Amino acid sequence: MIYWKIFLAFFIPGILGYGGGPGTIPLVEKEVVDRYGWMDHQQFSEMIALGNALPGPIATKMAGYIGFMQGGVLGSVVALVAIVAPTLILMIGLLSILQKYKDSPKVKQLSQNVRPVIAVLLGVLTYDFLFDSFQGIGGWQTLIIAVLTYFFLELRKVHPAYVIIGALVYGALFLG
Amino acid sequence: MKYLNIFLAFFRVGIFGYGGGPSSIPLVEKEVVGRYKWMNDEDFSDCLAIGNALPGPIATKLAGYIGYRVGGFLGMTIALIATILPTVFLMIVFLTVLNQYKDQPWVQGMSKAVIPVVGVMLGILTWEFVKRTKGSFGWMKTVLLLVICFVLMEPLSIHPAILIIVFIFAALLKKTDDSTKTERKVKSP
Numbered sequence: 510m511i512y513w514k515i516f517l518a519f520f521i522p523g524i525l526g527y528g529g530g531p532g533t534i535p536l537v538e539k540e541v542v543d544r545y546g547w548m549d550h551q552q553f554s555e556m557i558a559l560g561n562a563l564p565g566p567i568a569t570k571m572a573g574y575i576g577f578m579q580g581g582v583l584g585s586v587v588a589l590v591a592i593v594a595p596t597l598i599l600m601i602g603l604l605s606i607l608q609k610y611k612d613s614p615k616v617k618q619l620s621q622n623v624r625p626v627i628a629v630l631l632g633v634l635t636y637d638f639l640f641d642s643f644q645g646i647g648g649w650q651t652l653i654i655a656v657l658t659y660f661f662l663e664l665r666k667v668h669p670a671y672v673i674i675g676a677l678v679y680g681a682l683f684l685g
Numbered sequence: 686m687k688y689l690n691i692f693l694a695f696f697r698v699g700i701f702g703y704g705g706g707p708s709s710i711p712l713v714e715k716e717v718v719g720r721y722k723w724m725n726d727e728d729f730s731d732c733l734a735i736g737n738a739l740p741g742p743i744a745t746k747l748a749g750y751i752g753y754r755v756g757g758f759l760g761m762t763i764a765l766i767a768t769i770l771p772t773v774f775l776m777i778v779f780l781t782v783l784n785q786y787k788d789q790p791w792v793q794g795m796s797k798a799v800i801p802v803v804g805v806m807l808g809i810l811t812w813e814f815v816k817r818t819k820g821s822f823g824w825m826k827t828v829l830l831l832v833i834c835f836v837l838m839e840p841l842s843i844h845p846a847i848l849i850i851v852f853i854f855a856a857l858l859k860k861t862d863d864s865t866k867t868e869r870k871v872k873s874p
Contacts, residue, residue, distance in 0.1 A: 522741075525849045529707040529743040531810055539845060551796060558799035559779055561806060565699040565772030566709065568742035573773030574780060585777075589769060596741035597749040601761075604750075607735045615856055616738045621821040622852040623740075625830040626845055628814035629838060632831075635811050638804030642797070651801045658805040673802060680798025685791035 511580050512587050518545060519572045519591035527623040530568035533592070535630030537571050547579055550641045562673040568592055646684055654679065690721055691760050695748050695767035702744070713747050723755050744768055 518540040526533030534557065541547045548556070560570045569589060576588025600607070610616055642651040654676060661667040661675070694716040702709025710733065717723050724732070736746040745768060752764025786792045819827045837843045 521846055525740055525846055526742075527740050527849075528814065531707070532740075532814075533742060534807070534810075536845060551800065554800045554803040555783065555796055556776075556780065557803045557806070559776060559783075561803070563772055563775050563779075564702055566702070566742050566744035566768065569745060569769045570772050570776045573769065574776045577773075577777050585773065589773070592742065593745045593749070593765065593769070596739045597746055597761075597765075599739055600735060600746050600750050601753055604735065607738060608731070610738075612734070615859070618856040618859060619853055620737065621818070622856045623849050624814050624818045624821070625827065626834050626838075626848050626852060628811055628818055629831055629834040630845055631807055631811040631814060633835075633839060635804055635808040638800055638807060642800040642804060645800065646797050654798060654801040655805050658802045659809075662805065663809060669806070673799065676798045676802045677795045680794040680796070681791040683794065684797045685789075685794030 512584060514545060515576050515580055515584050515587045516591045518547075519576070519588045520595060523568070523592035524595050525623075526568075526627070527620045528627055530566050532623075532627045533568045534571070535627065535634050537568075537575075538634055539630070541575055547575060550637060551645075554638055554641075558673050558676075562670045650684065687756055688760065688763055691752050691756055691763050692767045694721060695752070695764045696771065698744070698748070699768045699771055707743055709744050710747070713744075713751070717751055723751065 519537070521540060522533040522536035526536050538553055542550065542553055556571065556574060557567075560567050560574075563570065569592065572588035572592040573585050577585035580587065639651060639655065642654075658672055658676070661672050662669065695713075698709050698712045698716060702712050714729055718726055718729050732747065732750060736743050736750070739746065745765060748764040748768040749761050753761035756763070783792065783796075815827065815831070818830065822830065834848060837848060838845055
């Protein structure tokens with residue numbers, strides 16, 4: 510039964526998340542944290558942090574890891590198939606049809622229409638994380654880390670991996 | 686030899702692509718169009734447009750489709766394995782080790798410190814999606830859409846899947862005015 514749950518938890522984000530891997534993050538969170546309770550925010554954030562510090566697509570890193578935690582190697586395979594296969598099969602199977610419609614305004618409208626939903630989900634997730642942090646380490650620490658992160662990531666364009674490593678060192682030294 | 690090349694091409698993309706699937710697209714192009722000449726530029730941008738018209742992660746759609754075109758079903762499987770497995774493996778190893786030392790205070794400090802970092806990363810991502818929504822709808826409509834989505838999902842707890850499906854149908858059923866659109870209707874005899 511667990512494998513069926515794993516399949517569903519990743520099938521839904523895979524089939525509905527527009528905007529590539531990052532667009533599936535809030536949908537995966539909805540399934541694994543809210544619906545199935547396999548992780549809490551803290552664990553989910555550790556996973557995203559590490560996922561952002563490592564190379565490669567984010568959606569498959571989440572699926573592979575959560576699937577493994579819930580159902581071992583087979584769970585990992587089930588999660589990966591669920592998030593990858595449906596849209597890939599559509600792409601290969603419907604190529605000739607898609608070829609005809611790929612520039613149609615309706616198709617463009619499609620991904621545009623889904624964006625606000627993903628934006629709100631991501632926004633809510635942002636709030637959840639900052640609120641969790643506020644409760645965990647207090648307002649000042651949260652503010653310091655958040656401002657530093659923004660400064661290095663957006664204004665200095667430092668590689669996310671270094672920002673994450675920096676935060677880990679800061680946490681080990683000052684928050685332990 | 687061909688299969689080895691498929692593996693190497695997507696292994697490099699998986700290992701050097703940072704920031705998730707969308708940021709690895711130029712790397713895929715470098716391998717597929719530049720190094721191995723499996724496709725020309727036009728084919729590749731077609732393939733990308735089709736990939737973007739579908740939901741779900743983009744990196745695996747590209748890898749799977751290109752692998753399939755170059756080497757059939759086996760090519761597809763190899764491309765997917767090369768894209769996915771190395772980083773999933775690293776992920777599992779790192780997080781398992783981290784969980785081993787869960788009760789060490791300095792490890793707890795590390796976990797606490799990354800929460801706001803991820804919060805800011807998600808915030809930046811949120812802003813990108815808001816900006817793109819604005820690009821297609823303008824500010825007025827964007828704010829309205831965001832508020833509607835928020836009210837439906839948060840206080841009313843409607844699952845985002847339902848909303849997304851409704852929006853998808855809205856796009857498909859919408860009568861597009863062909864005044865500014867250049868849609869060629871291809872009728873096969």
